[in-house]
Amino acid sequence: xxxxxxxxxxxxxxxxxxxxxxxxxxxxxxxxxxxxxxxxxxxxxxxxxxxxxxxxxxxxxxxxxxxxxxxxxxxxxxxxxxxxxxxxxxxxxxxxxxxxxxxxxxxxxxxxxxxxxxxxxxxxxxxxxxxxxxxxxxxxxxxxxxxxxxxxxxxxxxxxxxxxxxxxxxxxxxxxxxxxxxxxxxxxxxxxxxxxxxxxxxxxxxxxxxxxxxxxxxxxxxxxxxxxxxxxxxxxxxxxxxxxxxxxxxxxxxxxxxxxxxxxxxxxxxxxxxxxxxxxxxxxxxxxxxxxxxxxxxxxxxxxxxxxxxxxxxxxxxxxxxxxxxxxxxxxxxxxxxxxxxxxxxxxxxxxxxxxxxxxxxxxxxxxxxxxxxxxxxxxxxxxxxxxxxxxxxxxxxxxxxxxxxxxxxxxxxxx
Amino acid sequence: xxxxxxxxxxxxxxxxxxxxxxxxxxxxxxxxxxxxxxxxxxxxxxxxxxxxxxxxxxxxxxxxxxxxxxxxxxxxxxxxxxxxxxxxxxxxxxxxxxxxxxxxxxxxxxxxxxxxxxxxxxxxxxxxxxxxxxxxxxxxxxxxxxxxxxxxxxxxxxxxxxxxxxxxxxxxxxxxxxxxxxxxxxxxxxxxxxxxxxxxxxxxxxxxxxxxxxxxxxxxxxxxxxxxxxxxxxxxxxxxxxxxxxxxxxxxxxxxxxxxxxxxxxxxxxxxxxxxxxxxxxxxxxxxxxxxxxxxxxxxxxxxxxxxxxxxxxxxxx
Numbered sequence: 073x074x075x076x077x078x079x080x081x082x083x084x085x086x087x088x089x090x091x092x093x094x095x096x097x098x099x100x101x102x103x104x105x106x107x108x109x110x111x112x113x114x115x116x117x118x119x120x121x122x123x124x125x126x127x128x129x130x131x132x133x134x135x136x137x138x139x140x141x142x143x144x145x146x147x148x149x150x151x152x153x154x155x156x157x158x159x160x161x162x163x164x165x166x167x168x169x170x171x172x173x174x175x176x177x178x179x180x181x182x183x184x185x186x187x188x189x190x191x192x193x194x195x196x197x198x199x200x201x202x203x204x205x206x207x208x209x210x211x212x213x214x215x216x217x218x219x220x221x222x223x224x225x226x227x228x229x230x231x232x233x234x235x236x237x238x239x240x241x242x243x244x245x246x247x248x249x250x251x252x253x254x255x256x257x258x259x260x261x262x263x264x265x266x267x268x269x270x271x272x273x274x275x276x277x278x279x280x281x282x283x284x285x286x287x288x289x290x291x292x293x294x295x296x297x298x299x300x301x302x303x304x305x306x307x308x309x310x311x312x313x314x315x316x317x318x319x320x321x322x323x324x325x326x327x328x329x330x331x332x333x334x335x336x337x338x339x340x341x342x343x344x345x346x347x348x349x350x351x352x353x354x355x356x357x358x359x360x361x362x363x364x365x366x367x368x369x370x371x372x373x374x375x376x377x378x379x380x381x382x383x384x385x386x387x388x389x390x391x392x393x394x395x396x397x398x399x400x401x402x403x404x405x406x407x408x409x410x411x412x413x414x415x416x417x418x419x420x421x422x423x424x425x426x427x428x429x430x431x432x433x434x435x436x437x438x439x440x441x442x443x444x445x446x447x448x449x450x451x452x453x454x455x456x457x458x459x460x461x462x463x464x465x466x467x468x469x470x471x472x473x474x475x476x477x478x479x480x481x482x483x484x485x486x487x488x
Numbered sequence: 489x490x491x492x493x494x495x496x497x498x499x500x501x502x503x504x505x506x507x508x509x510x511x512x513x514x515x516x517x518x519x520x521x522x523x524x525x526x527x528x529x530x531x532x533x534x535x536x537x538x539x540x541x542x543x544x545x546x547x548x549x550x551x552x553x554x555x556x557x558x559x560x561x562x563x564x565x566x567x568x569x570x571x572x573x574x575x576x577x578x579x580x581x582x583x584x585x586x587x588x589x590x591x592x593x594x595x596x597x598x599x600x601x602x603x604x605x606x607x608x609x610x611x612x613x614x615x616x617x618x619x620x621x622x623x624x625x626x627x628x629x630x631x632x633x634x635x636x637x638x639x640x641x642x643x644x645x646x647x648x649x650x651x652x653x654x655x656x657x658x659x660x661x662x663x664x665x666x667x668x669x670x671x672x673x674x675x676x677x678x679x680x681x682x683x684x685x686x687x688x689x690x691x692x693x694x695x696x697x698x699x700x701x702x703x704x705x706x707x708x709x710x711x712x713x714x715x716x717x718x719x720x721x722x723x724x725x726x727x728x729x730x731x732x733x734x735x736x737x738x739x740x741x742x743x744x745x746x747x748x749x750x751x752x753x754x755x756x757x758x759x760x761x762x763x764x765x766x767x768x769x770x771x772x773x774x775x776x777x778x779x780x781x782x783x784x785x786x787x788x789x790x791x792x793x794x795x796x797x798x799x800x801x802x803x804x805x806x
Contacts, residue, residue, distance in 0.1 A: 169558075312745055314747075317642045374555075451767065462749025481573075
């Protein structure tokens, strides 16, 4: 179908939708997942007041179930919502596939808002064809959260953690000797940061612009070496994030720092380690790396029934300063909207972080995160790298061999 | 079979004058097909169609998120891609490992256990059998919760009891395989035991009495009376275990965290297939994997029947 014909079809759909909007109330379906669903639920009263004729039905499934359900819905073209929440991890896959509306072109005007959002979010939501498939709802500026009390007992300061990776590992050894606590939960956290270090705008993590696999580059070699050095130094507890052991590690004061998106502070406060309130601080990632962890987006499926209303709802969730700030208050998400990042709430001290005005730091981090395009095969490449790293750490595999095998396997699976 | 023969009953007698069947007769003839239709409709929609569709899918490249229109024919390429994927080959090995490590003990324990319960327990038998059967009917979510807690590296009961440094039961590739095999063993022991118990109940009691009179011990009765007569049931139970273990999915899927770096060393072929489809979005290759797995299962089941089945059949005939 030609582009013009498609535009006419969409426009006609809009016209019909608008015409019927007055005749009968429209209900749009928003498919989402926790905790993001709480932002939409909290915003509903204001949405209903402003749009009495469009009611919103929120369908929330667990994180993995939601994305599996959306994959199936896109595959079969049935059971699709009007608004689809997509986590960054799945955005690459969904964006390349072409089942989502291009929000950058008429009747949408998404590209006009590019400079209203954190600068790195639009490249994440843009596919290889240059289509903008989603708008960002929240972002995760990468930060190192650490326990001041444990560090103080070992005579360590923040600078010992951030100066360099060598200093970070040395601090971990000292901390372990003085307190018995581990500086990090998993040495893979170091790997994940270092392999993103020094990326410039437009550079991919695993693939370059032409799809060439980059996992044998010095970035990955150093990431594996530093991760292995940290593991050999015994500063990692050896637990994967989001497992029971990880949670228990925080509660038993056995993990002294965790690199993650700024939103982790909210998770720590609410359920991971509420008892350690006031003992945490936030700082930049070690080694001067700027990175982001996760992020949530809203998209419209091609076969959605109420696209015009869906677009209104997405703009309401992402472009309205009040909605963005409400989400920050409800679930401690960090706003993607720059206008919301200028709000006085950014200067408020955060009690859980001992009164630190950490949002100013997070805003600063968000400004420095490079704009990295996502690739359809990023998730697959992540899995391969994870497995090879596990072989290096636990089965003594040589790093050069591991990365060479990773490249071969990634090329094998990404062949088309 | 009954449904097929029912229309015969409504057929007019041979000597009756030929005339067009009335509307009522026609409806009566069709009725059995309506009665049996629910099964065939459900089977067609949920059984036959997916089966045939997955054959077609395995010959196509399809990224599901693109919708049905994005499918394009690639012939046998997906099969080649799967066979040359090192994780697929390792998953086959893992599956085989689980089949042996969890399957063999299941039967080695279930058989004598069933015999013991059959011969010695009277009043408490139903309770004991029920207790062994509980794992089989327990929801996998509950099993995942209980076992990840029991086998937790840092605060699990198992490590608390065992001496020495804590073992990473879930995160380490080797121990994770042991844990999964144990859970499978624990879960299906009761099922196999019930199978054997029901077979034991069909063995006439006089045989044991005769053996007792001849001075055979309990062990000798088990070895020379029960075991030979159980052969057909052993064949059935081993076949079921073989098929079940080769399709093993739930236990590794719920026990191993999806982000575990040890995944290639612990995943079964079914888990690999699932992750290929829903993780990587490559439904074509995942379908090819499922058919390759089917070929393996068919070959092994055939081998099992060759080795075991003929004798089992002849035993019955004897």
